[in-house]
Amino acid sequence: GAGVSQSPSNKVTEKGKDVELRCDPISGHTALYWYRQSLGQGLEFLIYFQGNSAPDKSGLPSDRFSAERTGGSVSTLTIQRTQQEDSAVYLCASSPGLAGFSYEQYFGPGTRLTVT
Amino acid sequence: KNQVEQSPQSLIILEGKNCTLQCNYTVSPFSNLRWYKQDTGRGPVSLTIMTFSENTKSNGRYTATLDADTKQSSLHITASQLSDSASYICVVRGFGNEKLTFGTGTRLTIIP
Numbered sequence: 001g002a003g004v005s006q007s008p009s010n011k012v013t014e015k016g017k018d019v020e021l022r023c024d025p026i027s028g029h030t031a032l033y034w035y036r037q038s039l040g041q042g043l044e045f046l047i048y049f050q051g052n053s054a055p056d057k058s059g060l061p062s063d064r065f066s067a068e069r070t071g072g073s074v075s076t077l078t079i080q081r082t083q084q085e086d087s088a089v090y091l092c093a094s095s096p097g098l099a100g101f102s103y104e105q106y107f108g109p110g111t112r113l114t115v116t
Numbered sequence: 117k118n119q120v121e122q123s124p125q126s127l128i129i130l131e132g133k134n135c136t137l138q139c140n141y142t143v144s145p146f147s148n149l150r151w152y153k154q155d156t157g158r159g160p161v162s163l164t165i166m167t168f169s170e171n172t173k174s175n176g177r178y179t180a181t182l183d184a185d186t187k188q189s190s191l192h193i194t195a196s197q198l199s200d201s202a203s204y205i206c207v208v209r210g211f212g213n214e215k216l217t218f219g220t221g222t223r224l225t226i227i228p
Contacts, residue, residue, distance in 0.1 A: 040220065042120070044218075045216070091160075107161070109159050
């Protein structure tokens with residue numbers, strides 16, 4: 001069956017521009033997560049959506065980062081006024097469970113963001 | 117602070133050989149530990165999950181061990197294949213609804 005998909009796969013942008021990254025989770029999965037993977041670093045949690053509950057935004061590094069999830073399905077991560085330190089791979093994951101991080105997370109292929 | 121440390125950072129072995137990757141963690145109280153395989157340009161894929169009461173679990177040529185007392189886990193790969201070339205990430209979940217703690221991974225390269 002279809003897995004988690006992300007678009008674009010690669011994005012190159014100039015410093016100061018805004019970018020939007022998209023995630024399509026596995027159909028029926030109630031939980032959706034965004035992570036950032038920088039070179040040589042472990043995955044860094046950004047934000048977590050669970051059903052209709054208010055998202056857990058505790059991992060967002062600054063107010064330039066925001067995310068929304070429409071209709072409990074597709075999610076968009078927006079980075080405003082991009083900086084060079086935002087360059088990383090942004091991974092999206094989804095899981096079927098209602099208990100947060102208890103269940104296996106299924107990851108998308110990621111979006112590689114390069115800020116020049 | 118919860119931490120997960122993996123070693124070695126990178127490893128190169130000949131096809132057909134065995135290898136063992138290490139994961140040490142400080143997450144407490146502990147709930148479970150997963151090993152993920154991440155191919156280049158792809159998202160991580162779960163290989164195995166270990167809970168507190170489990171010592172060993174196998175998935176084909178992959179065998180994970182867990183020592184919850186010393187907070188150590190290992191992933192042993194037998195008869196390596198070229199397709200095993202990837203990053204292997206150790207991920208630990210604390211008891212309760214705590215966020216996951218990810219290791220930085222071991223980059224494994226299998227050469228013919």
